[in-house]
Amino acid sequence: MYRYDNIDRRIVDARVAQHRGQIARNLAGTLADEELRPVRLQNGLYIERHGPMLRIAIPYGLLSSTQLRKLADISRRYDRGYGHFTTRLNMQLNWPKFEETPAILDELASVEMHAIQSSGACIRNITADKFAGVAPDELADPRPYCEILRQWSTLHPEFAFLPRKFKIAVNGAAEDRAMIRMYDLGLQLTRAGSGDGGDGAGEIGLRVFVGGGMGRTPFVGQLMRDFLPRRHLLTYLEALLRVYNRYGRRDNLYKARIKILVNALGVEEFARQVEEEWAFSRDGPATLTDREFDRVAAYFAPPPYQSLPAGDPAFASAVAQDKTFAAWAERSVHAHRVSGYAAVTLSLKAPGKAPGDVTAGQMEALAELAERYSFGELRLTHEQNVVLADVRQGDLFAVWQKARAHGLATANVGLLSDMICCPGGDLCGLAYARSVPVALAVQERFGDPDDLRDLGEISLNISGCVNSCGHHHVGNIGVIGIDKNDEEWYQIVVGGRQGNATAIGKVIGPSFAAEEVPEVIDALIAVYRERRNGGERFIDTFERLGIEAFRERAYAGRERGKTASEQGAAHDQDHQE
Amino acid sequence: MTRIIKNKRIVDDPWRIVTLAGGETPESVEVPETRAIVPLSVWLARKDEILARGEPAGVWLDAHEGPEAIAADLAHFALIAVNFPKFSDGRGYSTARLLRERHGYSGELRAIGDVLQDQLYFMKRCGFDAYAVRADKDIAAALAGLEEFPESYQAAADQPLPLFRRRSA
Structure with a gap:
């Protein structure tokens, strides 16, 4: 992984000193709360329902064992002994003390971490495929691009106060596992065709998607450039951000994301304006050099793999002999590009636990597992699980046993109970409704492992409000908390999906x-169970049948069902403001 | 006299900013004989009159007013100010970079409005060299904001080369 040099270190140290000064000035009364707010947010410091929350950046989700141990240590000494992994590959501490945040940032800096731009109207933490560097379907590793973008975006002087936040995701594989079409800017690594104007066919560059996003007004990102040679990455993005900074709306918080600008102009016109701006900086000094790319890429070189046969007999026999292990392996063990190795997902969705929450003890156990079995590195996933990317197949059984001892081996990855869920109204100041109790109730209802396996792959995503941190728009089933006369209600959306066929779910009708909620999900599942063909997944059945069959069942026996379609239409409008 | 930060020092400011009060129009507003920083609308309406005075000219751009409107007039200005109606409105950063890097403006470039210590470093990097720190703030303390970071990754108005071209040198 990337390691700081002296310059990186001095910049992060200076940032901590700046934050310390800001907190001191605020406490001394010379920096007003409203003047502190935007700058503290750019160090990840929120003031939430019960007090401060600190969001720590984990660039593209990559962590070393040393860093994770430090997070465990921080959570014990400065918080309540646990943290929360978010859908944006950050860690949130829910109970830090305001005046201790400079000390926490100091601790983070000691392991080459920070909270820079984990919030605020700026370029946020950049995300990537959880299987970067190891996926069999990968064209090129997205992490060097992410790190180059991290450095470029860090304390960018022109883009510190954009109209609104700006999120970038990079995918390097055939299948999109980074949700690039749901991001403000999605970059897909691709190979040049003959007419792409690069150095030649075969050169690696980027396909650029813009204007995706969730929230109040969800959009799937649109293709704005089919091929951007790698060397133009920074000049092109700078032109794009400048157009957004100058012309994005600032009069209405809800219309300030780039998706609104792109849709107001049309993607062709937006792209034209970017090209016009770019003409001035193209091939200028900010053009990325091969030397810099190679310098950064060297940090992501493959680890020293052993030469191993393709199928490990010990793994095969453990699968044959231990049904529980086999059930876990079926969900958690993923193909690897190197013979004899596997990538492993450790579920943070154990029954009765808030999705994504991780205790200090679990952090230490994860750090230990990574150190012993996966070259000392881990990745966070936007599904709020943890990946060990480089495990020898012969070690899988040992990994499972140790993970199990710490509640990290629930065999539900990709299944209904592996839900994405924001912290919700229990903690978050933005939420309209609680999300964790809903998640736990669904888990309880669908707790039977055989039943879950039978249902197969299905994503259930839960957000406590329209801001969509729980990615409800792209869940096969999405749940979103809404506020009706100060009461918690929940809307259900169905048919969303991530990946190459990204789709935004449709609101099924009036809220519940x-x-x-668990009953309604049960009803939706029942339709699938009854009407699936062969090996169809839930989403396949949904797309074949359409929403009506599901809507009808969801409201069967409920009074609201009578006016479902009318009220559904009303809610759809709410959805677009 | 008001004090501002200019070229990293606190100095007296001889300039006066002209604004349009309710009922005033660009045509009717009174413009001081010397050292007036006029709104873009006044400049556009009364360019010839202001130039005929033979005095150094100053203009200020509001956040939504890009540099394109004065790009052809830059040689006339001793001072261009860019207004930050709220410190969290970042359009002025782009305006400043465009004035310096695209249009080659080399006179005084001043940040006015909601100008605070914690934004001075970014302003400096974008090409500002003068800062009318908000009147209720301690301008001497704010001076420290110019030197907040030892190094920067990006190319900008103050440094034409990104760090990676200097790092590997």
């Missing part, structure tokens, strides 16, 4: 009370 919390206790109804």
